[in-house]
Amino acid sequence: MSVEQQTIGMAMDIPHNQIAIEAKNVSVYYGDYRAVKDVSMVIPRHKITAFIGPSGCGKSTMLRVFNRMNDLIDGARVEGEVIYNGQNLYDHHIDPVEVRRRIGMVFQKPNPFPKSIFDNIAYGPRLLGIRDKQTLNEIVERSLKGAALWEEVKTNLKKSGLALSGGQQQRLCIARTIAIEPDVILMDEPCSALDPIATQRIEELMRELVEHYTIVIVTHNMQQAVRISDYTAFFNIRKITVDHREIRWGELVEFAPTEDVFNSPREQETADYISGRFG
Amino acid sequence: MINDDKSFKKRLARRNMYGSISATFFFVANLIGLLLIAALFLHIINQSMGYVVYVNRVEPETLSERPLEDLSEEELGQLILQNQPARIRVYIRDYLSRVSNDEFAEATVGAILRGREYPPEWGNIPLRDLEHEQQLELLYRNMNQRQMLNLVVENIVQPTAAKSWRLFESLFHSDDIKQQAAEEFPNGDLKFHSWLNWDFLTRSVTSSATTTGLKTALLGSFWIISITAVTALILGVGAAIYLEEYASDNWLNRAIEINIRNLAAVPSVIYGMLGLAVFARALGEITSGAVFGVTDSNGRTVLSAALTLAILILPILIVNAQEALRAVPSSIREGSYGMGATRWQTVSRQVLPAALPGIMTGVILSMSRAIGETAPLLVVGASTFIGIDPNGPFSKFTVVPIQIYEWTNLPDQTFKSVAAAAIIAMLFVLLLLNAIAIILRNRYSRSF
Ligand SMILES: Nc1ncnc2c1ncn2[C@@H]1O[C@H](COP(=O)(O)OP(=O)(O)O)[C@@H](O)[C@H]1O
Ligand SMILES: [Mg+2]
Numbered sequence: 001m002s003v004e005q006q007t008i009g010m011a012m013d014i015p016h017n018q019i020a021i022e023a024k025n026v027s028v029y030y031g032d033y034r035a036v037k038d039v040s041m042v043i044p045r046h047k048i049t050a051f052i053g054p055s056g057c058g059k060s061t062m063l064r065v066f067n068r069m070n071d072l073i074d075g076a077r078v079e080g081e082v083i084y085n086g087q088n089l090y091d092h093h094i095d096p097v098e099v100r101r102r103i104g105m106v107f108q109k110p111n112p113f114p115k116s117i118f119d120n121i122a123y124g125p126r127l128l129g130i131r132d133k134q135t136l137n138e139i140v141e142r143s144l145k146g147a148a149l150w151e152e153v154k155t156n157l158k159k160s161g162l163a164l165s166g167g168q169q170q171r172l173c174i175a176r177t178i179a180i181e182p183d184v185i186l187m188d189e190p191c192s193a194l195d196p197i198a199t200q201r202i203e204e205l206m207r208e209l210v211e212h213y214t215i216v217i218v219t220h221n222m223q224q225a226v227r228i229s230d231y232t233a234f235f236n237i238r239k240i241t242v243d244h245r246e247i248r249w250g251e252l253v254e255f256a257p258t259e260d261v262f263n264s265p266r267e268q269e270t271a272d273y274i275s276g277r278f279g
Numbered sequence: 280m281i282n283d284d285k286s287f288k289k290r291l292a293r294r295n296m297y298g299s300i301s302a303t304f305f306f307v308a309n310l311i312g313l314l315l316i317a318a319l320f321l322h323i324i325n326q327s328m329g330y331v332v333y334v335n336r337v338e339p340e341t342l343s344e345r346p347l348e349d350l351s352e353e354e355l356g357q358l359i360l361q362n363q364p365a366r367i368r369v370y371i372r373d374y375l376s377r378v379s380n381d382e383f384a385e386a387t388v389g390a391i392l393r394g395r396e397y398p399p400e401w402g403n404i405p406l407r408d409l410e411h412e413q414q415l416e417l418l419y420r421n422m423n424q425r426q427m428l429n430l431v432v433e434n435i436v437q438p439t440a441a442k443s444w445r446l447f448e449s450l451f452h453s454d455d456i457k458q459q460a461a462e463e464f465p466n467g468d469l470k471f472h473s474w475l476n477w478d479f480l481t482r483s484v485t486s487s488a489t490t491t492g493l494k495t496a497l498l499g500s501f502w503i504i505s506i507t508a509v510t511a512l513i514l515g516v517g518a519a520i521y522l523e524e525y526a527s528d529n530w531l532n533r534a535i536e537i538n539i540r541n542l543a544a545v546p547s548v549i550y551g552m553l554g555l556a557v558f559a560r561a562l563g564e565i566t567s568g569a570v571f572g573v574t575d576s577n578g579r580t581v582l583s584a585a586l587t588l589a590i591l592i593l594p595i596l597i598v599n600a601q602e603a604l605r606a607v608p609s610s611i612r613e614g615s616y617g618m619g620a621t622r623w624q625t626v627s628r629q630v631l632p633a634a635l636p637g638i639m640t641g642v643i644l645s646m647s648r649a650i651g652e653t654a655p656l657l658v659v660g661a662s663t664f665i666g667i668d669p670n671g672p673f674s675k676f677t678v679v680p681i682q683i684y685e686w687t688n689l690p691d692q693t694f695k696s697v698a699a700a701a702i703i704a705m706l707f708v709l710l711l712l713n714a715i716a717i718i719l720r721n722r723y724s725r726s727f
Contacts, residue, residue, distance in 0.1 A: 072616055074528050101619030111610035114633060123628075124618045173614070180619060 020045040020184055020214040021066055021103075026080035028061050028070060035061050038080075039252045041233060043184065048210050050225035050258065051218045053235035054273070058250025059218040060108075062235070063186050066216065067103040068096040101128070104182035108189040110169035112161030112176075117144075117153050120161045120172055124180035139179050147175035148205050167198025174205065178213070185209065187217040191224065203228050222274065225258060232261040234270050323706075326699035328473040329449040332460045333489065335468075336437035337362075347431060352419040355427040359418075362435050364411040367418055370430060371406065374667075375421050388417065396420045433490050440489050440693045441467055475700035483668055484682070488693035493701050496682035499581065499661075499669045500650060503678060506585035507649050511592050512642055516631075518593075519600035519638075524626050543594035551655030554587025559659055568673030579660030582672040587659050588652060592645040599645070603637030604630060636723030643716040647709045653680045679705045 021043040028036040036058035043049050043066070051059040061070065068089060070076040082089040089099050101124075113120050121140045130136060140157065144150040149171045153159070161172050170190055177185055187206075191199040206215055206228055219225050225232055233255040239248045254261060254270045265271045339347050342358055350358075359367060377393045378386045388409070389402035397417055401409065409417075419427055432438065441464050444456055449471065460469045482492025518539075526532040558566050563578030566586070607630050615625040662675045669676045677685075679701060686698040 067617070069613070069617065072613070097619055097621050100617055104619075105613075105617035107610065107613060107617070109610060111608075111614045113611060113614060113629060123615075123620075127618060127620050127624055176618065 014042060014044050018045050019043070020084070022083040023062075023065065024081040024083065026062070026065055026078060026082065028058070028065060029075075029077040029079070030073070031075040034249050036065075036235075037238075037249045037251055041252055041255050043214060043216055044231060045214050046210060046212075047230040048206060048215045048217060048228055049231040049233065050229035051216065051233050051235060052220070052222060052225050052273075053250070053253075054237055055220070056248075056250070057235040057237045059235055060188050061250070062252075063188055063216060063218050064105075066184065066186055067100045067105055069100070069105065071096050101180060102182055103184040103186060104177035104180065106170070106173050106177055106185060106187040106190050109193050110166055110173055112164070112169050112172050114160065114162055116158045117161050117164075117172060118157040121176050121179045124176060128180065143175040143179040146178050146209070147171045148201065148208075149175055165198070167194050167201060170194060170198070170202060171205065174202075174209075178209070182213065184214040184216065187215065189218050189220060192220065199224075222262075226262055229258045232256065232258040234261060234265075234267075234273065236269055236273065323699045323702050325446045326696050327446070327475050327703055329446045329471070329696070330444040330453070330456050330460070330469060331440045331472040331693075332442050332464050332467040332469045333438045334441040334464055334466060336439070337435055338466075339436050342431075342435065347428060347436070350424075350428075352422065352424050352427050355424070355431050356415045356419040358431050358435060360411060360415050366434065367411055367414045368406060370418055370434075371414065374426070375418070392417065392421070429490070433485060433487060437487070438489050439487060443472075443693050443696055473700075474696045475703050479697075479700055480704060484665070484677075488691055488697050491697060493679065493682070493704060495665060495668050496677050496679045496701070497704075499674075499676040500678045502581045502669050502672070502674070503585045503588060503656075503676060504646055504650055506582065506672060507588040507592070508642065508646055510586060510589040511596050511645070514589070515593050515596035515642075516600050516638060518597045519604055520626060520631070522597070523601050523604040524622065524630065539594050539597050543598060547591055547652055548654040548658060550587055550591040551658030553590065554583060554655060554659045558583040558586045566673075571673070573673045579662070579675065580673050581669055581676045584656050584659050584661070584676055584678075585672070587655055588649045591652065591655060592649050595645050595648070596641055599641030600634070600638045603634040603641065606637060607633045636719050640716045640720045643712050643719070647712045647716075650678075650705070650709065650712075651680055653678075653684060656681060 019042045023039055023041050023043075026036065026039045027034055039062060051063060053059055064070045065078055065082060066084075066089075068078075070078060078090055080090075084099075084103070087094065113123060115123070118136075118140055121143050122136045125136060125139050130139075141150065141154075144153065149168060152168060153164070161169065164172060170193075174185075174190075191202050194202065203224065206217070209215060217225075217229065234253045235250050236253045237248055238251050239246055241247070254265060254267045256266065260266075261270060262274060265274065342362075343350060343354070347355070359370075371391065372380065372383050375395060376383055376386075376391050377395075378390055383391065384407070385405060387403050388397050388406050391406055397420070401413070401417075406414065406417075422430075442460070449456060457469060460467060479492050480497065481494050482490065484493075484495040485491045522532065522536060526535075559578035559580075562583075564570050566578045566580050566583040567573065568580070568582075611629050611633065612625055615629045620628070656676075656678055661677050661681045665675050665677055667674070683698045683701045683705070686694040686701065
């Protein structure tokens with residue numbers, strides 16, 4: 001364990017058994033370009049952790065580190081360790097398919113499959129080989145209830161997922177994710193395409209979900225981070241100029257309980273960013 | 280000045296004038312295209328029907344009191360025996376023989392009619408040593424009444440179109456035509472005839488314009504296109520999936536992709552040479568069916584032709600399927616992977632179903648290209664005249680466009696009308712395929 005790592009964990013008094021995922025000295029490269037440098041942090045269990053920071057600072061990139069979605073991008077490469085359940089997710093014998101089955105993801109733009117509501121939710125269980133109609137029915141009902149969508153769609157599960165409103169689509173995507181009962185749910189700006197009322201519903205839903213799941217959310221909306229998150233990680237862009245060429249990368253600046261980040265930030269940078277956006 | 284009102288007005292008039300000039304030009308271009316198509320259709324339709332005067336070499340009434348259609352196989356056989364006893368052997372050779380023409384002269388009944396019906400005790404006797412009556416028995420035992428009737432009509436009655444007229448002449452000068460026909464062919468039978476009719480589509484090819492049909496060529500086209508479609512679909516979609524979903528972005532895969540795109544521009548006759556060398560010759564054992572126990576053919580078969588056409592349309596198909604796969608939004612792939620799907624699960628459950636209408640549209644359009652191909656099939660070895668309908672992958676073949684070409688090349692002008700009828704039939708099939716493609720595209724084009 002690096003020294004910095006210990007300070008982050010200990011400074012925040014998170015007991016070891018309350019840590020869901022731990023990133024150690026993670027850097028992410030797209031080809032030769034290092035998008036994120038040397039991030040060490042923990043994701044606390046059954047809490048909502050928010051990632052904030054300016055556009056392009058690597059929030060989405062860092063989020064995708066946790067379920068190996070970066071593997072899908074040609075040329076993307078991750079250095080460092082991500083410890084989950086005592087194992088490094090980037091060990092060569094770990095299958096990313098298994099990682100994603102435990103650590104689910106909800107995307108920025110609602111992306112229901114072009115299938116019925118039922119089939120959208122049954123998709124994950126079917127991938128795992130569940131065929132029994134009765135079991136699938138139960139899973140679909142439980143997931144839709146869990147995502148607070150059941151009452152709106154229960155009479156019409158055959159309808160296409162694409163026919164729902166934006167907010168409903170996003171809740172469908174959440175329902176689809178919890179259908180395979182993951183441990184952790186990663187959400188990349190899940191409300192950025194939604195209107196305020198739909199946003200509020202999703203925020204309420206996240207507070208309910210956090211009873212059972214660990215949630216990490218990227219958001220560009222700082223009020224949202226304040227409203228819903230327990231911990232906040234602030235990322236920022238660093239630049240240096242070498243031989244007249246500007247080199248940029250993203251770094252984790254501050255990671256602490258949300259209250260502390262917004263009320264008594266440790267770093268001046270954080271204070272500037274927050275006041276600039278808030279004030 | 281940019282805001283100068285007067286010069287603005289002046290310029291505006293000029294700008295509008297340029298606009299209307301180009302609009303007129305585009306309109307005229309369309310008009311020319313339409314006129315050409317209309318001219319083409321009128322020309323073909325004009326040839327495909329009109330008055331025909333038929334003359335029989337032998338009037339059917341002189342052969343039998345009852346209409347020929349009502350006679351039994353045996354009775355029709357007797358007519359052949361009375362009129363053309365020496366030709367019975369020729370008919371056996373043309374319609375029933377299992378041996379090549381070179382071997383036929385010496386061959387025994389058993390060899391010639393292998394697998395067909397004949398009295399077992401004749402098996403070892405050479406066919407030419409049988410009496411005409413005995414040969415006749417072999418003929419009608421293996422043919423049904425309709426086939427026997429065709430033999431009699433074609434070879435004894437021999438109705439021929441002595442003269443034919445085009446549609447427009449027939450419509451506008453019918454009195455002149457009637458008068459002329461009565462003078463020139465007093466025994467002739469003047470009829471208004473559409474060369475495109477059900478009989479024409481369902482009759483096998485013969486050497487006479489009045490009795491020939493498109494069935495042989497249609498079957499050839501059908502067999503070839505079916506095998507082409509299945510082969511090209513499997514290979515093309517497989518290659519496209521590999522390139523789009525599996526291949527990483529390295530120089531080798533990029534080289535493959537560029538090559539495929541270039542192959543789409545290679546003239547089709549070159550594919551014909553490839554097909555001849557590879558499928559008809561090198562793989563002749565397989566394409567002739569020899570390894571499956573078929574003996575009476577060489578490598579110039581339906582299968583060789585189909586594989587050649589499959590290779591020909593493969594590049595277009597791959598590029599098209601790649602585009603269809605690429606049009607599936609990446610958010611769907613991400614969603615699927617994010618749910619813990621494997622790559623194959625993602626491809627087979629999300630990407631392929633979403634891309635299928637696009638892929639099928641491309642398949643159908645390349646089918647309609649393959650149907651019209653002539654040059655490569657001539658090289659691979661389409662038969663210029665075949666008496667037997669193709670009935671499987673190892674048959675000799677001809678296809679509709681080649682048949683049309685053959686007919687237009689014959690000296691007998693009546694065959695021009697036959698060709699026109701075949702062209703209409705082929706255009707109809709092509710339009711049908713294109714319509715299906717358009718319907719598929721509109722019906723299933725999704726908004727994600
Ligand atoms: N697929 C990719 N290929 C190359 N560069 C990328 C890719 N995705 C993101 N980047 C780069 O990585 C940096 C961080 O991006 P991202 O994680 O999307 O930032 P954020 O989500 O904080 O806006 C940006 O400079 C971006 O241009
Ligand atoms: Mg982002």
